[in-house]
Amino acid sequence: MKKRTPISAIMTKDVITLNHTDNLDNAESLFKKHNIRHIPVVSGNEIIGMLSYTDLLRISFADAIDEDESTVDTIVYNMFTIEQVMAKNLTSVSPTTTIKETAEILSKKEFHALPVVEDGNLVGIVTTTDLINYLLEQF
Numbered sequence: 001m002k003k004r005t006p007i008s009a010i011m012t013k014d015v016i017t018l019n020h021t022d023n024l025d026n027a028e029s030l031f032k033k034h035n036i037r038h039i040p041v042v043s044g045n046e047i048i049g050m051l052s053y054t055d056l057l058r059i060s061f062a063d064a065i066d067e068d069e070s071t072v073d074t075i076v077y078n079m080f081t082i083e084q085v086m087a088k089n090l091t092s093v094s095p096t097t098t099i100k101e102t103a104e105i106l107s108k109k110e111f112h113a114l115p116v117v118e119d120g121n122l123v124g125i126v127t128t129t130d131l132i133n134y135l136l137e138q139f
Contacts (some may be wrong), residue, residue: 005103008095011116011124012133017042018051024077024085030057038113039088040122049086059085079095092117095124103131121127 016034018027020043030039031053041049060076092115093102100113106128116124 002093003098003100005099005100006095007093007097007126008124010099010130011106011126012130013094013124015040015122015125017122018082019043020048020083023081024056024059024082027051027066027082028077031056038125038127039072040115040125041082044122047090047092047117049083049088050090050113051082051086052111052113052117055085055087071106073124090115093126094118099131099134106131 016030016036016039018030018041020041027039027101031037037053038123040047041051056077056099061078091105091109091111093105095116099114104139105114106112112129113125115122116126
């Protein structure tokens, strides 16, 4: 295992983002369409937050729906904006941050995704799943 491998080697580069003015219905649609669990929220080119699928579940009680249903009653989405639901105080890493350093950050925090930022611009996202898949490739 290479000890100095940068996170840019395993991060997702084609990042699905939400604009801070988007609505939560749109967010849920992106989560399902792309089978993802974290979406950076941007204002212009600046990342201002991170929305997780868990954030939506928390406000929609979607985890209590009947398993046979493919849709959730999302009337509650109209009561909140993305900015009210998203995580705001983000920790980010640069593309040159090592995989080890990134794993250390994620192991100590209560979140499962980090935006990768270079010169103030979002250039990628890395998740705990990316790290696990990287470790599995080493065996």
